[in-house]
Amino acid sequence: MKPDALFAHTDLHAFCRDVFEHHGVPRADAEQAAAVLLHADLRGVDSHGVARLLAYHGMLASGRIDPRPRIEIVRESASTATVDGGNGLGLVVGPAANRIALAKARTAGSGWVTVRNTNHFGAASYYVLEALAHDVIGWSMTNSTKLVAPHRGAERMLGTNPIAIAFPGHEEPPIVVDMASCTAAYGKVEIARRRGRAIPRGWAIDAAGNDTTSPDAMVEGGALLPLGSDDEGSGHKGYALAVMVDVLSAVLSGANWGPFAPPFTIQQEVPKRSVGRGIGHFFGAMSIAAFDDPLEFKRRIDDFARTLRGTRSRPGHGPVLVPGDPEREAEARRRVAGVPLVDAVVRDLASVAEATGVALPAPLG
Amino acid sequence: MKPDALFAHTDLHAFCRDVFEHHGVPRADAEQAAAVLLHADLRGVDSHGVARLLAYHGMLASGRIDPRPRIEIVRESASTATVDGGNGLGLVVGPAANRIALAKARTAGSGWVTVRNTNHFGAASYYVLEALAHDVIGWSMTNSTKLVAPHRGAERMLGTNPIAIAFPGHEEPPIVVDMASCTAAYGKVEIARRRGRAIPRGWAIDAAGNDTTSPDAMVEGGALLPLGSDDEGSGHKGYALAVMVDVLSAVLSGANWGPFAPPFTIQQEVPKRSVGRGIGHFFGAMSIAAFDDPLEFKRRIDDFARTLRGTRSRPGHGPVLVPGDPEREAEARRRVAGVPLVDAVVRDLASVAEATGVALPAPLG
Numbered sequence: 083m084k085p086d087a088l089f090a091h092t093d094l095h096a097f098c099r100d101v102f103e104h105h106g107v108p109r110a111d112a113e114q115a116a117a118v119l120l121h122a123d124l125r126g127v128d129s130h131g132v133a134r135l136l137a138y139h140g141m142l143a144s145g146r147i148d149p150r151p152r153i154e155i156v157r158e159s160a161s162t163a164t165v166d167g168g169n170g171l172g173l174v175v176g177p178a179a180n181r182i183a184l185a186k187a188r189t190a191g192s193g194w195v196t197v198r199n200t201n202h203f204g205a206a207s208y209y210v211l212e213a214l215a216h217d218v219i220g221w222s223m224t225n226s227t228k229l230v231a232p233h234r235g236a237e238r239m240l241g242t243n244p245i246a247i248a249f250p251g252h253e254e255p256p257i258v259v260d261m262a263s264c265t266a267a268y269g270k271v272e273i274a275r276r277r278g279r280a281i282p283r284g285w286a287i288d289a290a291g292n293d294t295t296s297p298d299a300m301v302e303g304g305a306l307l308p309l310g311s312d313d314e315g316s317g318h319k320g321y322a323l324a325v326m327v328d329v330l331s332a333v334l335s336g337a338n339w340g341p342f343a344p345p346f347t348i349q350q351e352v353p354k355r356s357v358g359r360g361i362g363h364f365f366g367a368m369s370i371a372a373f374d375d376p377l378e379f380k381r382r383i384d385d386f387a388r389t390l391r392g393t394r395s396r397p398g399h400g401p402v403l404v405p406g407d408p409e410r411e412a413e414a415r416r417r418v419a420g421v422p423l424v425d426a427v428v429r430d431l432a433s434v435a436e437a438t439g440v441a442l443p444a445p446l447g
Numbered sequence: 448m449k450p451d452a453l454f455a456h457t458d459l460h461a462f463c464r465d466v467f468e469h470h471g472v473p474r475a476d477a478e479q480a481a482a483v484l485l486h487a488d489l490r491g492v493d494s495h496g497v498a499r500l501l502a503y504h505g506m507l508a509s510g511r512i513d514p515r516p517r518i519e520i521v522r523e524s525a526s527t528a529t530v531d532g533g534n535g536l537g538l539v540v541g542p543a544a545n546r547i548a549l550a551k552a553r554t555a556g557s558g559w560v561t562v563r564n565t566n567h568f569g570a571a572s573y574y575v576l577e578a579l580a581h582d583v584i585g586w587s588m589t590n591s592t593k594l595v596a597p598h599r600g601a602e603r604m605l606g607t608n609p610i611a612i613a614f615p616g617h618e619e620p621p622i623v624v625d626m627a628s629c630t631a632a633y634g635k636v637e638i639a640r641r642r643g644r645a646i647p648r649g650w651a652i653d654a655a656g657n658d659t660t661s662p663d664a665m666v667e668g669g670a671l672l673p674l675g676s677d678d679e680g681s682g683h684k685g686y687a688l689a690v691m692v693d694v695l696s697a698v699l700s701g702a703n704w705g706p707f708a709p710p711f712t713i714q715q716e717v718p719k720r721s722v723g724r725g726i727g728h729f730f731g732a733m734s735i736a737a738f739d740d741p742l743e744f745k746r747r748i749d750d751f752a753r754t755l756r757g758t759r760s761r762p763g764h765g766p767v768l769v770p771g772d773p774e775r776e777a778e779a780r781r782r783v784a785g786v787p788l789v790d791a792v793v794r795d796l797a798s799v800a801e802a803t804g805v806a807l808p809a810p811l812g
Contacts (some may be wrong), residue, residue, distance in 0.1 A: 159556025159737040161526035191524025192559050196738055219699075235758035235767040249694050257694065259687040265680060282679040291761035309675055309684050314647040315630060319674050322624040322770040323688075325755070329614050329622065333747045334584075334738050340754055357750065372524040373561055373699050382698045385722065389705055390690070393600035396656035402600040405687040 087428055088420030093443035094132050095120045097431070100440040101135060105142035106149035107171065115173035122205035123421045126412030127260075129269030130205040132423070136430040137347040138171065139437065144348050147171055147201055153178050161190040164335055165197045169360055172203030172224070176363055180209045180222070183367035187218050191372035198335035199359035202226060202346055206246035207260035207409065213367055214250045217376045221366030222246045225332040227350065228341045230264045231305035233321035234313075236291025238305045239341045241361075242268060243327035248406070250370075252380035254387045258406030263323040264306040271297045271306070276426070284311035330364040337362030420446045452793055453785030458808035459497050460485045462796070465805040466500060470507035471514035472536065480538035487570035488786045491777030492625075494634030495570040497788070501795040502567075502712040503536065504802065509713050512536055512566055518543050526555040529700055530562045534725055537568030537589070541728055545574045545587070548732035552583050556737035563700035564724035567591060567711055571611035572625035572774065578732055579615045582741045586731030587611045590697040592715065593706045595629045596670035598686035599678075601656025603670045604706045606726075607633060608692035613771070615735075617745035619752045623771030628688040629671040636662045636671070641791075649676035695729040702727030785811045 095116045102112035115138075123131030141147040151170025155163045163182050167175035179197045186193025203209075206222045213220025226241030242262040249257045266285040274281045275297035288294040289303035300306065309320025332339035337358045344361065345352060370376045393402040416422075423431070428445075435442035460481045467477035480503075488496030506512040516535025520528045528547050532540035544562045551558025568574075571587045578585025591606030607627040614622045631650040639646045640662035653659040654668035665671065674685025697704035702723045709726060710717060735741045758767040781787075788796070793810075800807035 157738060159734070160554075162556035162733065162737040164738045189525075190555055191527035192557060194557050194733060219695075231761075232755055232758050232767045234761055234764040236761045237759050239755060239758050247691055249698070257690060259691050261681075261684040261687055265675065284680055287761065291759065291764075309681060310630065311680060315649055315676060315680060316626075316674060318768075318770070319626040322626055325622060325770055326612055326624050329748070329751070330584075333614070333751050334735075334744060336739065336743075336747075339747070339751055357747070368527065368559060369524070370699075372527040373522060373529045374701065378701075379699065382701075382704070382722070383694070386694065386698050386704055390597055390604060393597050393604050394602050394656065396596075396599055396601045396652065399599040399656075402597045403683075405683070405690055 084425055086422035086424055087445040088422055088447065089443055089445055091120050091124055091417065091421050094123065094421060097440060097443055098132060098135055101139060101434055101438050102142075102149075102171070104438040104440055105139070107142075107174070108150065111171070111174045114177050115171050118173040118177065118204040118208050121208045121211075124413045124416050125205065125207065125409040126416070127205045127207070127409070129267060132421075132431065133427045134202070136434055138173075139434045140348040141201070143437070146348065151175065155182065161186050161192050161194060163193070163195045165195055167197055167200030167360060169199050170201070172201040172361070172363070175200040176203035176209060177212070179363060180212060180220070180365045180367075183365040184213060184216055184218060187216070187367035187369040187372075191369050193367040195365045196330060196335035197363040197365070198332070198337035200337070200361060200363055202361065203363055205260065206244040207248070207258055209365060210246045210248035210258065210260070211256075214248050214256055217250065217370050219368040219370060220248055221364070223327045223331050223364040225328045225337070225339060225343050225362050227343050227346050229268055229306050230308055230324060231287060231291075233308055233317040236287065236305075240324045240328060241343055242306065243324040245323065245327060249383050250380055251383040251387060252377065254384040255410055256406060257383065257387060257404055258409065260409070263309055263320050263327060265309050265311050265320065266306065268306060271300050275301060284315065327364070332358065332362030334364070335362040449790055451787035451789050452810040453787055453812065454808060454810055456485050456489055456782065456786050459488065459786060462800075462805060462808055463497060463500055466504060466799055466803050467507075467514075467536070469803040469805055470504070472507075472539070473515065476536070476539045479542050480536050483538040483542065483569040483573050486573045486576075489778045489781050490570065490572065490774040491781070492570045492572070492774070494632060497786075497796065498792045499567070501799055503538075504799045505713040506566070508802070511713065516540065520547065526551050526557050526559060528558070528560045530560055532562055532565030532725060534564050535566070537566040537726070537728070540565040541568035541574060542577070544728060545577060545585070545730045545732075548730040549578060549581055549583055552581070552732035552734040552737075556734050558732040560730045561695060561700035562728040562730070563697070563702035565702070565726060565728060567726065568728055570625065571609040572613070572623055574730060575611045575613035575623065575625070576621070579613050579621055582615065582735050584733040584735060585613055586729070588692045588696050588729040590693045590702070590704060590708050590727050592708050592711050594633055594671050595673055595689060596652060596656075598673055598682040601652065601670075605689045605693060606708055607671065608689040610688065610692060614748050615745055616748040616752060617742065619749040620775055621771060622748060622752060622769055623774065625774070628674055628685050628692060630674050630676050630685065631671065633671060636665050640666060649680065692729070697723065697727035699729070700727040
């Protein structure tokens with residue numbers, strides 16, 4: 083296989099920003115949207131970064147996403163808000179809604195915001211890392227286009243519905259949880275498909291609802307399985323998490339929930355039924371100072387993280403990590419060495435460059 | 448095998464209440480504690496109900512739990528509180544802290560309470576069902592005595608750390624999520640052990656950290672595995688959930704976190720290090736009216752639940768359920784037919800009856 087080309091994250095950021103601006107997204111919002119995308123690329127969440135720019139481009143070019151959305155609070159209390167995202171980019175609506183949650187945490191101790199009429203918001207970890215800068219424990223969730231079968235179900239009904247939350251350390255780096263509620267990310271199935279490899283049993287079912295190790299069978303009408311995969315693995319638990327995320331993000335806000343979440347690209351089929359507006363997100367913000375002295379808390383996080391890393395490893399397994407460790411290591415590496423992009427993504431970006439007239443940056447070295 | 452004896456839940460409730468009262472727990476608190484225990488028995492969460500009475504009895508009799516705790520708020524904001532449970536029964540401290548969260552939801556839109564210096568609080572679903580009666584979306588979590596290995600780890604470092612959340616329907620029953628963050632409950636390993644059966648691969652490791660299908664090997668120095676079980680199953684996600692629960696319940700509140708959570712029975716070894724007070728819980732309460740019209744929300748929950756139940760089933764699998772369905776069916780059955788108790792539990796209760804002088808109720812029929 084051809085090795086991945088490496089690009090400077092700053093070059094990719096500028097490219098994304100200029101593409102968004104080309105579509106009428108105001109400069110500051112275009113900067114914001116590019117920052118969310120590059121966050122994913124730097125942290126190794128490759129499926130949620132610039133690899134999605136072509137999809138955003140298509141949605142903006144076809145008028146399916148509003149480049150200048152009116153984002154408004156439609157109901158609120160001291161510690162909560164329901165936000166209508168005006169069908170803007172999730173990469174812009176998400177950060178705005180997250181800021182509302184952070185502002186409420188400052189005044190009421192915590193802030194909880196459900197968002198409707200929005201679109202895909204990138205990697206969930208972006209939002210919780212923003213919160214950390216304010217000494218706030220941040221939460222983020224989103225529903226998304228259907229890909230996952232309910233436990234015991236044979237068809238796609240729920241999105242990969244991620245949950246993120248982060249806790250700051252004092253001397254140690256933060257603990258950052260960011261996990262989809264299905265067993266394996268769709269991106270991993272795509273990688274296996276590109277390489278012509280089988281996927282492990284427990285990741286997916288085929289269109290008939292039978293277990294499959296064929297990535298093609300999953301992509302062509304099959305479905306991903308919820309975390310836990312089957313009866314013995316407690317797939318009902320991953321399913322329950324996906325349900326929780328869908329309710330908090332979409333049912334509560336008045337967005338399209340479950341199988342009715344609109345598609346992410348202009349190529350995908352639009353669901354026959356609409357049960358709300360756009361997709362939905364959910365953000366939480368808990369001021370640490372509202373619960374304890376922040377320094378005391380952070381020192382305990384240090385101790386907790388070190389204790390977990392000190393766990394004796396299983397034979398043949400690597401060291402025990404703390405959630406967020408792999409992504410932080412990826413970020414340290416990629417900030418210096420560049421962001422690797424597979425050939426298919428580079429071709430996608432080239433087609434965006436051609437359509438918009440924004441010059442594609444050159445790869446490094 | 449001998450069939451399980453059936454007991455009226457009202458008889459078991461009175462028995463538990465009287466045992467708690469025998470130990471100096473005030474009458475109202477004893478009623479409360481018994482109600483939490485019987486909730487678990489009615490809903491089929493057998494490991495968290497009267498099966499634990501002997502353990503509570505032992506802790507009270509030995510003075511390790513305070514029957515008349517001073518429960519106090521040590522820090523608070525409009526929407527948050529940190530509570531010290533005074534080393535009381537979790538079955539009493541938990542409901543008191545949950546009421547604080549509910550009161551804050553009434554005044555600030557939401558309430559979030561972390562609790563230290565408490566003990567095991569029964570089934571997490573009790574608290575979120577209490578919230579539903581107030582048109583509140585309730586959350587509950589707790590850390591617990593170590594039983595689960597971190598992903599790739601060979602030793603017990605975390606509790607089974609459950610997460611519960613519930614959403615009310617209008618015509619449909621509520622959606623109730625209540626899940627431990629490990630693949631299989633310890634109770635299931637115990638059942639396999641009693642029956643001399645193997646457990647599925649992916650549930651547990653032995654003392655050396657190798658996969659095992661022997662329930663004895665898990666019980667005797669092994670560990671449960673986090674939801675997802677292994678690298679291919681994304682065991683790092685179940686581990687991340689367990690970490691989240693431990694931080695919100697114990698690190699945030701100043702309780703003993705991770706491997707230092709104190710034991711549940713007087714027989715278990717006390718950890719060599721103390722890093723806080725007691726164990727910890729976490730409760731959340733979100734007023735539905737703070738986000739949307741409650742009736743509109745409940746109608747959407749009806750639609751969502753019906754849509755999920757309408758999912759085509761996988762070949763050879765039962766119908767697709769909604770989280771909470773199995774427990775609700777168990778409760779409807781057991782309210783009428785009685786609560787089945789295995790012989791070992793009946794013997795435990797008989798020993799409590801003998802030690803306290805409270806008469807053990809007779810089985811039904």
